[in-house]
Amino acid sequence: MGEYFRGIRTEMKKVVWPTKKELGSYTIVVLFTCAFFAVGFWLIDLGVLSGLKAILGITL
Structure with a gap:
């Protein structure tokens, strides 16, 4: 068990924070990317929903 924690300590010293x-x-990059994909998926969903409404003639 001690060897395991020594290995963790050794690896943590190698990390560049x-x-x-x-x-x-x-x-900022992560937030922008999340917002971009959220808007993109929303637009795709809106398009698919509009297409289904037009094809099936349904209202929600």
């Missing part, structure tokens, strides 16, 4: 500036820019 981002700076505050990098972390901020990465966060």
Whole structure:
């Protein structure tokens, strides 16, 4: 068990942590990407729903 935790400590020393500036820019990229895909999926869903309404003649 001790060897396991020593291995974890060794690997954690190898990690290069981002700076505050990098972390901020990465966060903005992630939020923008999530928003982009959310809007994209919403538009696709809206298009499919409109198509089904037109084809099947239904109203919701």
